[in-house]
Amino acid sequence: MIEKGAFTLNNRYSRQELFTPIGKEGQEKLAKKHVLIIGAGALGTGNVENLVRAGVGKITIVDRDYVEFSNLQRQQLYVESDATERIPKAIAAEKCLKEINSEVEVVGKVMDVTKEELEQMTPGVDLIIDSTDNFDTRLLINDIAQKHNIPWIYGACVSSYGLSYTIIPGKTPCLNCLLETVPLGGATCDTVGIISPAVQMVVAYQTTEALKLLVDDEKALRGKLVCFDLWKNEHTSIKVDGVKKSDCKSCGSEPTYPYLSYENQTKSSVLCGRNTVQIRPPKRLERDLDQLVETLSTQGGEVEQNPYLVSYTIGEQRMVFFRDGRVLVHGTNDIAEAKTLYHRILG
């Protein structure tokens, strides 16, 4: 460990301070900020590494999943052993980030994000960065951000395409204004694939807007919805201010935050394109993994355990049990079938 004071001598941030729009003053501001990143997949690992290196004071990064080999092509903080050992992304990311910059307070949380978790995590947060892979969570982030007046940065990508938009409550239209309806299905990284430069391009847009916001340089913000296709050599940005709706239920004059009230929306959900169903117990619980291993080992099938989860394979099916109570059932897109298996094992 290097002592904290030593960093000033190391000039860790000297190049960033030489960049006039940030400067020493901006660097000091960064050190006082708290950023919440939802998702530690491709976008999440890119954004969080940039912001940790940049010296943001505190970063919380949340993810519900664990590392798999198919992640390594683009999820830049993970190594092969993370995939072999099925380490939760939030844990693997936190470990790696602390080695990159021990001066930043990095908090990795293994959890599924619903209204409850967001309400707990958002107080004191200066900025939220969207690095999720689904619209349900984004619309939750959108409502919580409006409710607590926190800016957030939308980013998404698939194949060689990506887009980003910075949402400032009270100023810009919100995601609900932009979408009108929630997009269903469509292409995902799991069905049509993705190349890592598309990820890095979105990350570049998101991190840059984040830095502007964190050093209070709001007039430098892009102000437009930006999109690109790296393979087709397309790049465009459009002004969407006019899309803001005064009667929007999320950001309008009489908001009801509709996505915060759908209490049961994520009790069970199909993980898009992954042939996997996630089951969330109705009540929060702390699962005793050792006891679970004991139970499972009498049932036939193969049981593997690490400090964060238990993986159980029987025939074609694989189930992964997390400490926070969630279960992923791999090998099916059928919620009913997944629940049958879940109840067969857990009663």
Place this chain on the structure above:
Amino acid sequence: MEVTLNGKKTELPEAISNLTQLLTHYKLEDKVVIVEVNGEIIDKSKHEDRSIEAGDQIELVHFVGGG
């Protein structure tokens, strides 16, 4: 007819004369898409009525969920 689509000169098939047909051609009809023509965002309800002229500057931004 030639238009500028997302910053690139693009030759559209003869059959395409309005925005709905354009979106179908690019398989975007079921997606959430923001359409801008010559600097103006065109509401979804008006896509069918909005004809496309040669030389139009058209921007199509569709939302995706991946990340």
